[in-house]
Amino acid sequence: MQKSTPNKYGSVAVTIHWLTALLIVGLLISGNRLDGMTDSAAKAQLLMIHAPVGVLVGLLTVLRIFWWWRFDKKPEPAGTTPAWQERAAQGVHVLFYVVILGMAASGVGMMVLSGAGEIVFGGAPGSLPDFGGYAPRMPHGIGAKVMFALLIVHAGAALYHHFLLKDELLRRMWYR
Ligand code: HEM
Secondary structure, three states, X not given: OOOOEOOEOOHHHHXXXXXXXXXXXXXXXXXXXXXXXXXXXXXXXXXXXXXXXXXXXXXXXXXXXHHHHHOOOOOOOOOOOOHHHHHHHHHHHHHHHHHHHHHHHHHHHHHHHHOHHHXXXXXXXXXXXXXXXXXXXXXXXXXXXXXXXHXXXXXXXXXXXXXXXXXXXXXXXXXX
C-alpha cells in the first residue's frame, strides 16, 4: 500500500525514510573524512560522491515534505508514551527537515562560492580551495554535529520503543 493508514506507514514513506537514513549515514562518514583530507585529488574524488548524494538527500526531503503535505497523512501517535514524548518526537522530525535542507543548501553554497564545482565536476585544473574561507562552511559543520545528535536521539527512541516498550512503533516503519 503506497499511502499510510492510522497505524502503519505506507510504502512511499517507508522507502523515503530508510533510503534517506542510509544516505545520511554515508554522508556523515564521508563528510568526516573530507574534513581531514589534504590530498586534493583524492578529496575531489570523494566530493564527486558526497556532493550529489547530499543534493539527492535534499531533494528526497523536499519530496517527503510534499508527499506529506499533498498526498498522505501520518499514522496516529503510538499511544504508548506520554504526550511530551510525542511532542518531542515531532520536534525532532521537524529539526531533521531543517538540518537536512540546511546541510544541502550550505554544501551547494560552498561549492558554488569557492568554484570547487568546476574542479570536481568540470575537469578544471587546479587544487581544491580551503572551504574554511567560505561562509557556508561553518553552518555545514554545525549542522553535521546537530544531525549526529538528532540521529542518536531518534534511533535511541526507536530502539527504546522496540526493545523496552515492545510496541509496534519500529515495525510500522517497514513494509508489510
Ligand atoms: C544532507 C546532506 C549533507 C550531509 C549530512 C553532509 C555531511 C557532511 C559532514 C559531516 C561534513 C564534515 C563536516 C565537519 O566535520 O565539520 C561535510 C563536509 C563537506 N561537505 Fe557535506 N553534507 C551534506 C551535503 C553536502 C552537499 C550537497 C555538498 C556539495 C554540493 C557538500 C559538500 C561538502 C564539502 C565540500 C565538505 C568539506 C568541507 C571541508 O573539507 O572543509 N555536502 N559534509
